[in-house]
Amino acid sequence: MLYILIGIAEALCVAALVLVGIWMGVYRGGVAWDGSTSEFNVHPIMMTLGLIVFNGNALMLYRACRRTPHVWVKTAHVVLHCLALICACVALAAVWQYHDANGLPNVYSIHSWIGITVFILFAVQWLIGLFMFAFPCASLQQRDRYKPLHIFLGVFIFGGACAAALIGIEDKLMLSISTTYSSRPPEAYVANFFGYVILALAAVVTFIVTFAPWKRPEDIASEWQPIVTSTPARGLNIQEPSDL
Template identity: 45%
Template sequence: MESHAGLAATPRALPYYVAFSQLLGLIAVATTGAWLGLYRGGIAWQGVLQFNVHPLCMVIGLIFLQGDALLVYRVFRNETKRTTKVLHGLLHVFAFIIALVGLVAVFDYHRKKGYADLYSLHSWCGILAFVLYFVQWLVGFGFFLFPGASFSLRSRYRPQHIFFGATIFLLAVGTALLGLKEALLFKLGRLGRSWNWVNSPQLC
């Protein structure tokens, strides 16, 4: 008989917390899509709208789906470990693929426009978050899904896996906020350039 993902009883308030987190995640995805559609012209793989693929994919992949993957072991406490492992891994696979599409979109857009890559704090934090996420997934697959790792090795690594998973998720959220701030500053810079507001001493 397969062991279960969690032996402790499910806290009574947990379903409400999970529902609230899903609501917040869907609102984040929806508002990002609405912002891109209403104020940035929409989404397309060709032309100037290709850049808009990047923020939407990153919010869906590295925030919404990654967040759901982190919740799997809390939500499905009464399922078998194998089931929760597979679901946890699949959510991370989907998150990685969608985030990779967003990353390719922005680099391809920069290449077509002749723009420099990795010119801001947001871009460096984004590359760091993506690389760490990929390494975390590979190491997690090697320890927990690949049948070769011993039980003792898995037990020793599990706390580090949980810690780095939460850290990478928080880094992704912070990076997304940096990107939104960067987009806002670029927009304000274009609007204020006519009266030289961007070069005002108050902003230095």
């Protein structure tokens, strides 16, 4: 059941990227980096790729790769979060530069308020996680105490990113097709289905990540090892997972 849900989650990730690609590519004129609305279009694509697809996959890794040594999963978790952070920074730069190039104010809408809050939480969590878990400067006790908060915040930030995306879809539609939106043109269906896919993805990922019986077996020995000096912990207290 776990791997079926992971398959569904991956299909939803692909669907989200395809739908945002069609929306921005077919209906909104594609992407560019020239101050035009095509530069704005980089924003939803890169945010979807970063804070939803890469971020969601980083969360699922610990459940998906239950047979893989902990240090490898942790490395992939860090790499995916780095990719997510880079994508989110590019997405923010695109919308900021587009606003500046067109004399539009920044950070006035509820989408931008929630979106920037989620981004700051993500960046802070990434930084703390890097120093607490990847290249640890904290004791095992401190990390054990912080870990539940790290997991909660990770899931909450992913949910917040999905919510920010949904607000952003409404925002973009009201800015671009407000006069025709209520007559349900094809673009509205593409954007609404994109939102629906994000809602479904939020449900599937949070279930996979929080369902207690799918918890990865504890492997304290390799958990304690920082990425930079560790060797693969294969064979160290790794229990055979049951595919529930």
